[in-house]
Amino acid sequence: MNVPQLWLHALQGTLVLFFAGGVIALVLGIIVGTMRVSPVPIARAVGAVYVNWIRNTPLTLVMFFFAFCIPILVGSRMNSLTLATIALGVYTATYVAETIRSGVNTVPVGQAEAARAIGLSFGQVMSLVVLPQAFRSVIPPMVSVFIALLKNTTVAAGFSVLNLGSVALYLSEIREPGRNDNLLQTMMSGENLLLTLILIALIFVVLVLLLAWLQRVLEKKWRVER
Amino acid sequence: MSSVLYDVPGPRARLRNRLVGAATVLVVAALLALVVWRLIDTGQFDAQKWSIFTYTRPWLLLLEGLGATLGAFIVAAIGAMALGFILAVGRLSDHRWLRVPVGWIVEVLRAVPVLIFMMLLYYGLPVAGIRVEPYWAVVIALIAYNGSVLAEALRAGVESLPRGQREAGYAIGLRKNAVMRLILLPQAVRAMMPVIISQLVVALKDTALGFIITYPELLHYIQLLGGQVPFGTPLVPTAIVGGSIYVVLCLLLSYVAYRVQKGSRRSPKIRHDAPAAGEGDAATVTEFIAVQKGAEGRKRR
Numbered sequence: 001m002n003v004p005q006l007w008l009h010a011l012q013g014t015l016v017l018f019f020a021g022g023v024i025a026l027v028l029g030i031i032v033g034t035m036r037v038s039p040v041p042i043a044r045a046v047g048a049v050y051v052n053w054i055r056n057t058p059l060t061l062v063m064f065f066f067a068f069c070i071p072i073l074v075g076s077r078m079n080s081l082t083l084a085t086i087a088l089g090v091y092t093a094t095y096v097a098e099t100i101r102s103g104v105n106t107v108p109v110g111q112a113e114a115a116r117a118i119g120l121s122f123g124q125v126m127s128l129v130v131l132p133q134a135f136r137s138v139i140p141p142m143v144s145v146f147i148a149l150l151k152n153t154t155v156a157a158g159f160s161v162l163n164l165g166s167v168a169l170y171l172s173e174i175r176e177p178g179r180n181d182n183l184l185q186t187m188m189s190g191e192n193l194l195l196t197l198i199l200i201a202l203i204f205v206v207l208v209l210l211l212a213w214l215q216r217v218l219e220k221k222w223r224v225e226r
Numbered sequence: 227m228s229s230v231l232y233d234v235p236g237p238r239a240r241l242r243n244r245l246v247g248a249a250t251v252l253v254v255a256a257l258l259a260l261v262v263w264r265l266i267d268t269g270q271f272d273a274q275k276w277s278i279f280t281y282t283r284p285w286l287l288l289l290e291g292l293g294a295t296l297g298a299f300i301v302a303a304i305g306a307m308a309l310g311f312i313l314a315v316g317r318l319s320d321h322r323w324l325r326v327p328v329g330w331i332v333e334v335l336r337a338v339p340v341l342i343f344m345m346l347l348y349y350g351l352p353v354a355g356i357r358v359e360p361y362w363a364v365v366i367a368l369i370a371y372n373g374s375v376l377a378e379a380l381r382a383g384v385e386s387l388p389r390g391q392r393e394a395g396y397a398i399g400l401r402k403n404a405v406m407r408l409i410l411l412p413q414a415v416r417a418m419m420p421v422i423i424s425q426l427v428v429a430l431k432d433t434a435l436g437f438i439i440t441y442p443e444l445l446h447y448i449q450l451l452g453g454q455v456p457f458g459t460p461l462v463p464t465a466i467v468g469g470s471i472y473v474v475l476c477l478l479l480s481y482v483a484y485r486v487q488k489g490s491r492r493s494p495k496i497r498h499d500a501p502a503a504g505e506g507d508a509a510t511v512t513e514f515i516a517v518q519k520g521a522e523g524r525k526r527r
Binding site for chain 1: 246334340346445
């Protein structure tokens with residue numbers, strides 16, 4: 001693999017981790033978040049155990065478990081990118097669930113009470129009254145969760161997944177000599193690890209600031225007037 | 227809080243809830259059974275694999291790893307709090323030339339992934355002729371990231387205080403420095419205590435990133451012990467045992483945060499704009515700040 005190919009694959013790895021991990025986190029997080037506010041005590045308990053357990057586990061440990069233990073348990077070799085993506089999704093889902101729960105809790109008590117008073121069932125209370133209002137206050141913190149997810153994709157670098165977090169180390173192994181007439185090329189070639197890592201840090205700063213800007217825009221647009 | 231969403235269940239709702247509950251139990255039990263079946267099927271419960279824990283040496287190694295984790299965590303926690311104070315005061319400064327650059331520093335430090343920062347220190351700096359031990363790479367990166375997050379939390383705490391506090395301080399003849407040091411920061415710290423402690427949980431969790439840049443902490447020893455061939459490479463048993471140590475540590479610290487939050491909720495001296503704050507880390511800090519911005523907006527209107 002040459003330098004541009006390596007960068008392309010790295011970018012692809014990060015994007016897969018971010019988007020696929022995000023989808024898993026959203027689906028699982030919505031399920032768990034719903035369980036945590038549901039009227040079924042057992043479902044609430046299961047949700048609470050899942051959230052408290054995974055949130056108090058380092059992501060590195062979650063990935064360690066998925067990368068090394070799951071293949072043993074399944075009994076066959078598995079793609080490290082897939083495993084890292086699932087680990088990232090499982091970990092981030094807890095944050096999604098908590099965001100949804102606290103979003104539901106920000107809807108004033110009177111709303112749900114009024115909805116109940118006119119005879120709506122729990123499902124109707126949630127889908128017609130509470131969730132549409134919760135959605136607006138959930139979006140800004142949800143973007144924070146996704147910013148954290150984007151930064152957390154780098155952790156996969158420790159588990160032999162080629163992504164933006166690990167591309168510097170891969171580059172330093174191939175060492176293509178020459179071709180460093182300008183700063184960007186030197187940075188991209190991985191010849192100078194310091195410069196390459198600074199470039200990667202800059203990429204993340206730009207991406208994160210972009211998401212933070214999006215967050216501010218959405219926050220302003222959907223400010224809840226109460 | 228969530229009990230507001232539904233009535234006390236009647237007979238039909240009770241039946242339905244029981245059915246849903248039974249379904250939940252079945253699904254969870256099936257998942258657990260699947261895991262246990264795989265564990266048994268792949269021989270993870272073999273005596274040989276667990277016999278590693280009957281020796282003293284593995285435990286001493288795990289203890290050594292735990293010591294390394296806690297060593298990095300404690301220094302990073304103290305450093306992050308110190309940096310948080312400095313950056314928060316800088317961001318609250320009246321001088322534009324100080325406030326704006328510090329604001330940028332905080333933004334950038336928060337945006338760089340901690341692992342990339344660690345790699346920069348550990349793999350990057352030697353290129354420039356500075357050798358950084360893995361320990362210091364871990365500690366410095368954690369201080370930089372958590373310090374900047376704490377700075378934001380403290381700033382939000384100070385800004386959420388009623389303006390009268392500051393004015394009263396000036397009225398009795400205190401200077402800017404004394405107003406900040408004696409009046410605003412102590413109250414901000416008290417109001418933000420749950421957020422500060424849960425950020426420390428994040429720092430504790432992130433020490434595990436040291437594993438990736440070869441800092442010999444707990445996870446490193448888990449992998450080391452898990453690869454012992456004489457015990458049939460007991461990776462799963464050691465991961466279970468070592469992982470439990472991590473989870474218990476973080477749960478303890480989270481529990482402290484929870485207690486502090488409950489205690490401060492009862493205290494009448496602190497205003498409670500955001501009951502949701504303090505249960506999490508970055509996300510909730512932002513939520514808290516967002517809520518307070520909302521509160522400011524309300525006041526202005």
